[in-house]
Amino acid sequence: xxxxxxxxxxxxxxxxxxxxxxxxxxxxxxxxxxxxxxxxxxxxxxxxxxxxxxxxxxxxxxxxxxxxxxxxxxxxxxxxxxxxxxxxxxxxxxxxxxxxxxxxxxxxxxxxxxxxxxxxxxxxxxxxxxxxxxxxxxxxxxxxxxxxxxxxxxxxxxxxxxxxxxxxxxxxxxxxxxxxxxxxxxxxxxxxxxxxxxxxxxxxxxxxxxxxxxxxxxxxxxxxxxxxxxxxxxxxxxxxxxxxxxxxxxxxxxxxxxxxxxxxxxxxx
Amino acid sequence: xxxxxxxxxxxxxxxxxxxxxxxxxxxxxxxxxxxxxxxxxxxxxxxxxxxxxxxxxxxxxxxxxxxxxxxxxxxxxxxxxxxxxxxxxxxxxxxxxxxxxxxxxxxxxxxxxxxxxxxxxxxxxxxxxxxxxxxxxxxxxxxxxxxxxxxxxxxxxxxxxxxxxxxxxxxxxxxxxxxxxxxxxxxxxxxx
Numbered sequence: 001x002x003x004x005x006x007x008x009x010x011x012x013x014x015x016x017x018x019x020x021x022x023x024x025x026x027x028x029x030x031x032x033x034x035x036x037x038x039x040x041x042x043x044x045x046x047x048x049x050x051x052x053x054x055x056x057x058x059x060x061x062x063x064x065x066x067x068x069x070x071x072x073x074x075x076x077x078x079x080x081x082x083x084x085x086x087x088x089x090x091x092x093x094x095x096x097x098x099x100x101x102x103x104x105x106x107x108x109x110x111x112x113x114x115x116x117x118x119x120x121x122x123x124x125x126x127x128x129x130x131x132x133x134x135x136x137x138x139x140x141x142x143x144x145x146x147x148x149x150x151x152x153x154x155x156x157x158x159x160x161x162x163x164x165x166x167x168x169x170x171x172x173x174x175x176x177x178x179x180x181x182x183x184x185x186x187x188x189x190x191x192x193x194x195x196x197x198x199x200x201x202x203x204x205x206x207x208x209x210x211x212x213x214x215x216x217x218x219x220x221x222x223x224x225x226x227x228x229x230x231x232x233x234x235x236x237x238x239x240x241x242x243x244x245x246x247x248x249x250x251x252x253x254x255x256x257x258x259x260x261x262x263x264x265x266x267x268x269x
Numbered sequence: 270x271x272x273x274x275x276x277x278x279x280x281x282x283x284x285x286x287x288x289x290x291x292x293x294x295x296x297x298x299x300x301x302x303x304x305x306x307x308x309x310x311x312x313x314x315x316x317x318x319x320x321x322x323x324x325x326x327x328x329x330x331x332x333x334x335x336x337x338x339x340x341x342x343x344x345x346x347x348x349x350x351x352x353x354x355x356x357x358x359x360x361x362x363x364x365x366x367x368x369x370x371x372x373x374x375x376x377x378x379x380x381x382x383x384x385x386x387x388x389x390x391x392x393x394x395x396x397x398x399x400x401x402x403x404x405x406x407x408x409x410x411x412x413x414x415x416x417x418x419x420x421x422x423x424x425x426x427x428x429x430x431x432x433x434x435x436x437x438x439x440x441x442x443x444x445x446x447x448x449x450x451x452x453x454x455x456x457x458x459x460x461x
Contacts, residue, residue, distance in 0.1 A: 188410060194376050195375065195404060221375075
């Protein structure tokens with residue numbers, strides 16, 4: 001009897017503790033239903049999802065960018081800071097290897113790690129491809145981006161002699177965009193299939209490609225045929241005449257000032 | 270004092286003996302033979318067809334023991350000598366064998382010899398019209414491409430021209446010497 005009494009007391013204490021926990025979950029007043037939904041955010045601290053830009057760090061980064069431009073005046077065409085804290089150096093294509101050499105070996109730079117080489121296709125430009133080198137300095141804990149340009153036929157010097165890691169990145173750009181890298185040790189396809197024709201990342205290459213591959217049971221082989229889609233390509237229009245978020249009516253429309261490139265620094269031609 | 274040390278010594282010995290006797294632990298995952306890692310060398314598998322073991326200035330050594338001298342046209346089950354001088358000399362006639370074969374090959378791997386050589390773009394266009402995909406690269410990489418395309422089981426043929434410049438490693442020199450049975454001889458220049 002005493003044992004059962006203890007058990008019942010134990011269970012009831014469990015429930016009371018649970019009740020205490022539950023009380024903290026009761027919503028005091030739903031903020032969405034209040035008239036000023038935005039009052040919450042009008043404090044001196046900005047919400048954690050908005051990136052804070054450190055003005056001191058940005059200005060010192062800009063100073064370093066100007067220093068690089070002064071050291072290599074022949075090749076550096078522009079220096080800019082984008083998205084608040086990323087330094088970009090725009091370079092003529094002849095100067096890619098000298099500038100990368102400088103950034104890697106100079107004592108004040110020491111960008112010894114090549115993080116990535118990417119490319120971008122803007123068909124409306126004369127030099128439609130932009131080659132983008134992302135470097136990291138372990139010594140100074142900072143990153144820099146070197147950008148250059150080329151068109152479909154002009155080869156670009158490979159930076160394999162500066163960064164060995166450039167090997168496969170340049171192979172990928174050759175395969176996907178068709179940018180030829182001179183003096184590359186082994187420039188061949190890396191991602192596409194062996195008989196593949198075309199450069200898939202170009203903007204004029206269609207999403208579904210030109211050929212499709214299927215197993216043909218008659219000839220007992222995989223055959224390559226022109227692509228046939230059962231349904232035509234659908235482009236969805238995502239705007240609707242009905243309001244999708246009525247509770248956020250009073251919020252101002254999103255501003256893009258963080259994403260626009262702030263063009264500071266002299267443009268050197 | 271010394272007796273204390275002696276006692277410590279015997280104690281240590283006993284402890285160590287205890288440790289060593291527990292050292293025969295076999296990880297459970299290695300108890301089955303199927304759990305061990307295995308490695309097979311693709312070139313030694315004869316069911317895959319003829320593969321290329323090595324190349325040199327003179328020709329190619331194939332996986333069935335044969336050696337082919339000069340440019341070759343290689344298929345999964347046969348190899349022929351190919352009548353072509355350099356990569357620029359490839360014309361429609363020299364590729365006529367590849368597009369007249371039945372069943373039609375998927376990919377033709379062309380090894381152009383040294384890295385700088387080009388195949389004329391008219392020929393590339395011509396083969397595209399015949400619906401044969403081309404894979405043009407220096408012979409060093411073309412041999413490997415042909416090997417693993419064949420090992421995968423795709424319908425592939427190879428048209429390979431021996432290179433005149435290529436990288437030699439110490440391993441190549443040693444394997445040549447081993448093949449010629451004169452490992453102890455010192456050469457003035459390596460014969461590969």
